[in-house]
Structures are given as structure tokens and as C-alpha cells.
Amino acid sequence: MNWKLKAGLLWLLAIPAFTGIAGHAIPGSLLPGAGYGWIGYAVVVHGAIALVLGTRAYRLASLVALAITLPVVLLGAVISFAVLFVGGWSTVQQTVTVAHYVHLFLTMVTVIPLALAMVAVIPLHRLEHHLLRRPKGVKTIEKIVLMVLRVFSHIVHFVLPNIMEVIREEGVLPVKGGVSGSHRGLSLTLRQRMSGLLSMMVHVGVEAICASIRYIPLWADEISRLPGSIESGQDKNTAGSSGEDQPKDDP
Amino acid sequence: MMETIQPYRSNFDNYEAREAAFRELVDFKLARRSAGPAQFWKDFGRITRRDPAVGRSETAAYITSNPRDCLAFGTPRQVLMAALMATGRKWPGDHILEVASRFGIAGQLDQPIRTLSGGETVKLALAKTRVSLETLSHAVVSSPFAWLSANNRYLLNDVADHCRQSGKKLSLLSLEGEDNLAPIGPEDPFLNPLRQKVKFSLLMRAVKIPLTLTLNPLVADRCYAAIENAELQLVSPCVITGDNGQGKSLVARAVAGALAFRGSTSVNGPMGGGRGVLLFQDVLTQALLRSFSTLIRGGPGMSRPAIVSTYEKIREAYAAACGGIPTDCPGGINAPEAARHNLRDIKAALVAVRLAKAPGALILDEPDWGLSRQSAIAFVSAVLSVAHAQRTPVILISHKPWWQTVACSGILISRSPAVHPAPQGGLVFTISLRPERGAP
Numbered sequence: 001m002n003w004k005l006k007a008g009l010l011w012l013l014a015i016p017a018f019t020g021i022a023g024h025a026i027p028g029s030l031l032p033g034a035g036y037g038w039i040g041y042a043v044v045v046h047g048a049i050a051l052v053l054g055t056r057a058y059r060l061a062s063l064v065a066l067a068i069t070l071p072v073v074l075l076g077a078v079i080s081f082a083v084l085f086v087g088g089w090s091t092v093q094q095t096v097t098v099a100h101y102v103h104l105f106l107t108m109v110t111v112i113p114l115a116l117a118m119v120a121v122i123p124l125h126r127l128e129h130h131l132l133r134r135p136k137g138v139k140t141i142e143k144i145v146l147m148v149l150r151v152f153s154h155i156v157h158f159v160l161p162n163i164m165e166v167i168r169e170e171g172v173l174p175v176k177g178g179v180s181g182s183h184r185g186l187s188l189t190l191r192q193r194m195s196g197l198l199s200m201m202v203h204v205g206v207e208a209i210c211a212s213i214r215y216i217p218l219w220a221d222e223i224s225r226l227p228g229s230i231e232s233g234q235d236k237n238t239a240g241s242s243g244e245d246q247p248k249d250d251p
Numbered sequence: 252m253m254e255t256i257q258p259y260r261s262n263f264d265n266y267e268a269r270e271a272a273f274r275e276l277v278d279f280k281l282a283r284r285s286a287g288p289a290q291f292w293k294d295f296g297r298i299t300r301r302d303p304a305v306g307r308s309e310t311a312a313y314i315t316s317n318p319r320d321c322l323a324f325g326t327p328r329q330v331l332m333a334a335l336m337a338t339g340r341k342w343p344g345d346h347i348l349e350v351a352s353r354f355g356i357a358g359q360l361d362q363p364i365r366t367l368s369g370g371e372t373v374k375l376a377l378a379k380t381r382v383s384l385e386t387l388s389h390a391v392v393s394s395p396f397a398w399l400s401a402n403n404r405y406l407l408n409d410v411a412d413h414c415r416q417s418g419k420k421l422s423l424l425s426l427e428g429e430d431n432l433a434p435i436g437p438e439d440p441f442l443n444p445l446r447q448k449v450k451f452s453l454l455m456r457a458v459k460i461p462l463t464l465t466l467n468p469l470v471a472d473r474c475y476a477a478i479e480n481a482e483l484q485l486v487s488p489c490v491i492t493g494d495n496g497q498g499k500s501l502v503a504r505a506v507a508g509a510l511a512f513r514g515s516t517s518v519n520g521p522m523g524g525g526r527g528v529l530l531f532q533d534v535l536t537q538a539l540l541r542s543f544s545t546l547i548r549g550g551p552g553m554s555r556p557a558i559v560s561t562y563e564k565i566r567e568a569y570a571a572a573c574g575g576i577p578t579d580c581p582g583g584i585n586a587p588e589a590a591r592h593n594l595r596d597i598k599a600a601l602v603a604v605r606l607a608k609a610p611g612a613l614i615l616d617e618p619d620w621g622l623s624r625q626s627a628i629a630f631v632s633a634v635l636s637v638a639h640a641q642r643t644p645v646i647l648i649s650h651k652p653w654w655q656t657v658a659c660s661g662i663l664i665s666r667s668p669a670v671h672p673a674p675q676g677g678l679v680f681t682i683s684l685r686p687e688r689g690a691p
Contacts, residue, residue: 128325132332135341143298153325158365162533169509169529203541210540213291214282215320220297221280222323225337 006052007121013048014118016041017111033099034106042110049117057120058113065112069105077101124149137227146226150219151212159211163204255411259421266594266621269316269393269424276391276422277313282320310388312380314395316621317536318372319364327351327367327375328360334383354378354406359496366462369398369532369617370495370650377406381413389420396430397620400495400650404430428624434656440572440629441657442636448659449487451520451612451644455684456480458505458514474670475679476501478514483686486659487520487612487644488635490687493664498682499648502664503529503614518611521642525611530601532616538597546597549604561637562603566596568633573625594621595630602634606643613638614646619653628653661687 016022022041029035050058080097084090128149131142138146263269274281283290315321324330331347351357354374359367367375373395380390395407414421435441458478476498493499504510506518507529518527538546549558598618605613615634619627631647631654638645647654655661663685673679 125325128329129332132324132329132336134336138336140299147295147298150323150325157325157363161365163537165504165509166534166537168511169504169507169531169534203545207537207540211537215323216283216291216294217297218280218282218321219323220294222333223298226333227336227339 001052003121003123007118009048009052010114010118010121013045014114017045017107017114031099031102032095033102033104038103038106038110042106045110045114049113053117053120057117061113061116061120062109064116065109068112069108072108073101073105076104124153128153132226139228143223143226146223147219150223151216154215155208155212159208162211163207167200167204255408255415256423259411259414259423261422261424262427263424264427264623265626266316266426269426273313273315273391273393273424277311280311280313281315310386311391312383312387312389313391314373314376314380314393316394316397317532318369318376318395318398321376322364322372322379325363326361327356327364327378330364330375330379331360331382334379337383338386350378350382354381355403368496368500370400370403373398374403374406374495377410381410384410384413384419385417387419389422390414391422391424393424394426394429394621395423396425397617398495398650401432401652403495426621426623426626429619429622429627431624432652435628435653436656440574440625440632442568442572442632449521449639449642449644451485451487451489451518453481453483453485453506453612453662453684454515454517454519455482455502455505456515458512458516459679460501460505460510460512475673476666477679477681478502478505479681479683481684483662483684485644485662485686487639487646488631488654488658489644489646489660489662490654490658491646491648491662491664492650492687495650496666497664498666499664500531500616502682502684503527503531503616503646503648506612507614518644520611520644522609525609527612527614527646528605528608528610529614529616530598530605530618532620534601535594535598535620538601543597543600546600546604549607553604553607558600558603558607561606562600564637564640565599565603565633568636569595569599569629572629572632595626598622598630599633606638606641609641610643612644612646614648616648617650618647619649619651624653663687 016025022037024035025037026035026040027037030039046058046062049061053061077097080101084093084097128146131138131146134142261272263272283294313321322330324333328347328351331350335342335346347360348357351360354377356367356371356374356378359371359375364372364375377395380392384390390410392407392410396404399407411421411423413419455478457480460476460478462474462476478498491499491503501510505512506516506527508526509529509531516526518525547558547562548555598621602613602615613634615631618631618634622630635645647658665683665685667681667683670678670680
């Protein structure tokens with residue numbers, strides 16, 4: 001199955017979630033907030049992701065979804081029940097709140113992996129490659145696409161892995177497996193670890209933003225050098241912008 | 252070689268002076284440390300050449316001292332495709348492979364730039380410069396010697412020759428003595444920190460490092476680097492050597508726990524066993540974005556006075572190695588406030604933070620990067636004396652033959668040329684470690 005078919009399948013699957021059809025397709029519910037329609041839809045979505053992207057990608061997408069969903073749902077539920085408790089407990093409100101968070105959980109664990117899969121199925125690196133192979137040059141809109149892809153790829157495949165390596169080496173995060181022993185004298189209390197984690201998150205945030213946009217001048221310059229599309233008549237003189245003659249010999 | 256590049260060359264005492272000269276030549280293209288939204292959109296708008304600020308030097312090709320900073324696309328193939336496309340000519344389909352083969356990067360054409368070694372990145376930057384030079388006015392190269400091993404320097408020669416033949420200007424900015432291949436001799440500022448031997452062992456057991464070799468790890472084959480089992484008895488200072496792309500930095504990152512991997516590594520020194528700590532380029536790159544007070548603070552649970560004390564000891568040992576107040580120490584050694592903005596002091600601070608963790612070993616990856624020969628030798632000598640005083644072994648990773656005469660042990664790293672299917676799926680290549688000098 002080529003990527004276009006895979007993408008088409010996943011995007012078609014997204015229609016029930018974004019139109020709300022999924023909730024009403026099958027009447028009845030297993031739990032308050034967990035209708036048979038949504039449960040069936042979730043099963044189909046998860047099965048399709050595993051089938052289309054493979055079990056490794058499916059596991060990764062599911063893990064990311066759980067990592068986002070659990071804190072949101074659990075923290076939200078705790079706060080809601082605390083407010084209910086203070087404002088006077090009622091069975092009706094309790095049922096409504098439970099149904100809301102069950103539905104939220106079900107929605108998030110379905111929609112997040114689907115959204116990730118919809119992006120992951122697109123071979124972005126091939127798109128970059130494809131645009132650089134154009135014999136007729138690159139249109140302005142394509143240059144913007146190249147730039148956006150560059151920023152995206154840089155963040156995902158360069159900035160974040162670099163930062164992770166540095167914070168691992170600095171010992172802010174516990175090292176999982178592999179390295180025998182640990183830094184002596186660095187047995188941290190929970191408070192110190194939390195403080196270190198918060199400090200690290202601030203650094204990561206600032207450094208990630210700085211590292212993500214710092215190369216924009218370089219990329220813009222390199223991308224602008226690509227000859228403009230002949231069809232659109234753009235940047236016809238790009239290649240020899242210094243006004244020099246075209247080279248005669250192979251490099 | 253020397254004759255070819257000598258006419259184009261300018262030497263500088265320190266990193267800061269060389270960077271200033273480099274920025275003067277190609278300023279508008281370089282990465283910014285910080286920028287507001289207005290500047291962001293202004294820079295972004297250059298894609299369509301609407302920015303009138305693009306001026307006289309727009310037709311320069313350049314290579315920075317950190318060569319990743321001059322490559323604007325995701326893989327070597329894309330970098331070369333864009334360079335060829337920018338010349339405006341039609342090239343035969345196999346031309347990229349031909350150029351890549353000539354510069355020794357044919358096997359890395361589809362790897363993300365981040366997974367290339369420092370030397371491979373310089374090779375790619377040189378290949379790109381060589382290809383695109385025909386339509387450009389001049390080329391500026393900053394300190395290629397830090398990453399390129401001696402047997403690959405002919406590639407720089409090739410680009411210089413091409414510049415001369417095509418009448419293009421070439422500016423080669425370097426630090427004093429950084430391409431000097433002579434081992435450390437009596438005239439160099441090297442203290443003798445070897446009064447007592449610091450022995451240690453390095454163990455590698457079934458280490459397998461997963462690598463992201465393609466741009467979309469979700470749909471790609473897995474690839475691993477497997478390190479052969481080893482138990483090496485070594486004496487500090489130990490020098491890790493090997494050609495560009497053999498896996499020196501990968502091994503160091505595994506020993507320091509900077510990478511996630513399967514298996515186990517450990518360094519057992521006089522003070523017991525543990526993990527190593529590593530000072531590598533990405534740490535320095537990030538450190539250049541941080542304030543000095545943040546650097547010297549260290550991590551959670553660390554004692555700032557202990558870090559500052561170690562930092563001062565390194566600076567004092569550095570001054571002693573230089574035979575007094577070094578000329579590249581602004582304001583003298585007792586004026587740390589004035590000196591806290593140079594690369595050598597940033598390195599000293601980063602080393603001090605790592606030594607404060609009482610690690611199994613301190614690993615310095617290319618410790619000479621950004622320093623002149625004299626400064627690098629004095630700096631490493633200072634670090635060795637402070638580390639040995641606390642019985643911490645030191646491992647150096649360097650292309651420079653400088654350290655051969657002062658190293659007490661060595662490891663040669665090499666990787667298998669072929670990539671094989673792994674038994675549990677994916678692809679794997681093997682890295683082996685061989686002791687180079689006599690065991691203690």
C-alpha cells in the first residue's frame with residue numbers, strides 16, 4: 001500500500017470523529033460517557049493505525065496519547081470532584097462529571113493517535129527531496145514549504161535529540177539501563193529532583209526556542225538561492241546572481 | 252598542502268577574534284543567538300529575496316568552525332542537490348554520487364546531518380562549497396582542522412586549488428598552530444601532571460545503540476551500532492583515536508550515558524566504579540546560549556563553592572602552564588569577571604561542573620576545538636593536573652597527533668564497513684575498541 005492510500009484511509013477514518021457521527025452510530029452505552037458508538041470507533045481506529053503504520057509506530061502513538069491524556073483527565077477529574085465536594089455533593093452532578101471525563105478519556109485516546117498517524121503517514125522527507133529534484137526550478141510557495149519542512153525537521157530530528165543528550169549527560173534525568181554505577185555524591189532527594197526537573201524544563205523551553213529559530217537566516221539564504229520556477233518566471237537570474245557567466249566545466 | 256592554502260590564510264590567537272573576523276565576512280547569513288518576532292519574519296522573508304539587506308556578500312560560500320551550522324538541508328544528498336540546483340545547470344543523475352564519492356561521503360548520502368561525525372560534516376561542507384563555488388564570488392572557511400583528520404586534509408587542498416584555478420577569492424581563518432601536526436614537545440606549555448599513575452578500566456558489555464538514520468523513524472527500518480565487548484585496562488591520560496566517522500563520539504556518549512542503549516558500560520577508576528562524564532560539542536553549543544552564572548551553578552544537589560573552587564584551580568593551572576599570565580587571559584588570571592566571556596573559560600567551567608560529580612572518568616571530545624595549539628595544550632594540561640589531583644582519570648578524543656607523546660594509554664576505534672541485518676530485525680554495524688599502547 002503506498003503512502004497516498006494509507007493517508008486516504010486514515011483521513012477518511014477521521015471524518016466520524018470530527019463530525020460527531022461516531023457517538024451516534026450505535027445506540028446504547030457501556031458506561032456513562034462511553035457509548036458503544038465511540039468504543040467501536042476507537043477499536044476500528046486503533047486497528048487501522050496498527051495495520052497501516054505497523055505495531056511499532058502504533059505503540060509509539062498510543063504511548064504519546066496516554067502520556068497526554070492521563071494527566072489531563074486525572075487532574076481535571078480531581079479538580080472537578082474537589083469543586084463538587086466543596087460546593088455540595090449531588091448524585092446527578094457526580095454522574096455527569098464521571099460521564100464527562102470517561103468520554104474525554106475515550107475521545108483523547110482515539111483522536112490523538114489518529115492525528116499523529118495522519119501526520120506520520122506523510123513522507124515529509126520525500127517531499128523535501130522531491131522539491132529539490134524539480135528540473136524547472138522551485139516556485140515561491142514551494143520555497144515556503146521547504147522552509148516550513150526545514151524548521152519542523154530541525155526541531156524534531158535535531159533540536160530535541162540534542163537537548164535530550166545534553167540533559168542525559170548532565171545527569172538531570174536518571175539514566176535508564178546501560179550505564180553501570182552513578183555519580184557518587186549525587187543521590188538526590190525528591191525535592192532536589194523536582195527542582196532540577198523544573199529548572200531543566202525552563203532551560204529546555206528557552207534553548208529549544210532559540211535553537212529552532214536561530215538558523216532561519218541561513219536556511220532562508222540557502223533556499224532563496226534555488227532557481228525560481230521557469231513557468232512562473234520567478235528569479236530567473238538566481239543561479240548566477242553575481243552576474244557571472246555560467247560555468248563551462250564540471251566541478 | 253601548506254603551500255596551497257598558505258596565501259589564503261589568516262591566523263588568530265583565540266576563538267573570539269577569529270569569530271569576529273568571520274562574522275565580518277559573512278555576517279548576515281549566520282545563525283542568530285536570539286531574535287524577536289519582527290527579525291524572525293524579516294529573516295523568513297529572505298526566501299523570496301524581498302529583503303533589501305541582502306547585499307554584497309550574498310554570493311559567498313562558507314564553512315563555520317562548527318560545520319553543521321552551514322548546512323541548510325536534512326541529508327547530504329539534499330545539501331548537494333540544492334547546491335547543484337543553485338548552479339542553474341542540468342546535471343546527470345549520478346553526479347551527486349560522483350561528488351559524494353570524491354569527498355568520501357557516498358555511504359552517508361541519506362543519513363540526517365545530525366548523525367554525521369564532525370569530520371564527515373566538514374567533508375560535506377567542502378563538497379558543497381566545491382560544487383557551488385562556480386556561481387559564487389568567494390568562499391570563507393573557518394577552522395576546518397578541528398574536525399578533519401590529517402589524512403583527509405587533501406580535500407581542503409582540493410577546494411583551495413579549485414578556487415585558485417577559477418580565480419575565486421578564498422579566506423581561510425584559523426587559530427594559531429591548530430594544523431600543526433607535531434606531537435607535544437618541551438617547548439609547549441604542558442605541565443607534567445603524571446607524578447602518580449591514575450589507572451582505570453573500561454568495560455563494554457553487549458552494548459547496542461539504536462540510531463535514527465532516517466528522517467521518519469516511525470516508518471523506517473531500525474538501525475543499531477553494536478559495540479564489541481571489551482575490558483580494557485588503561486592509564487590516564489588515555490587518547491581515543493580513529494578516522495572520521497568510526498564512532499569515537501558514539502562510544503563516548505554511551506560511556507557517559509548521553510544516549511539510550513542496551514547492554515552496559517562502566518568506568519572503574521581509583522575512586523571506584525561509575526559512569527563517565529563527557530564534554531562534547533553539543534554541550535558547548537548549548538553553553539554558548541547560557542549565562543556564565545548559570546553554567547557555574549551546576550545541577551541539583553551540587554555544591555557551587557566546590558565548582559567555583561575547581562574552576563579557579565583549572566585557571567591557575569592554566570596560567571602556570573603558560574609560565575605566568577597568559578596573553579589570551581583578558582585582564583590577567585586574577586580578573587575572572589573580565590575573562591568570563593571567552594570560550595576557554597566556558598570550557599573550564601563545564602569541566603569544573605563535571606569534575607564536581609566525582610565521575611568514573613572525565614571524557615573530553617575534541618578538547619582542542621576553538622583553541623590555539625598553545626592554549627589547547629595548556630588547557631588540557633591544567634585539566635589533567637586538577638583531575639589527577641582528585642584521582643579522576645581523563646580520556647581525550649582527538650584527531651590531533653599532539654597528545655601521542657603525553658598519553659599513557661590509547662584506544663583505536665574502528666567500525667565495520669558493512670551494515671548487516673540484525674537477528675531481531677533492523678540493521679546493525681559493529682564498532683570495535685583496540686588498546687593502542689601497552690597495558691599498565
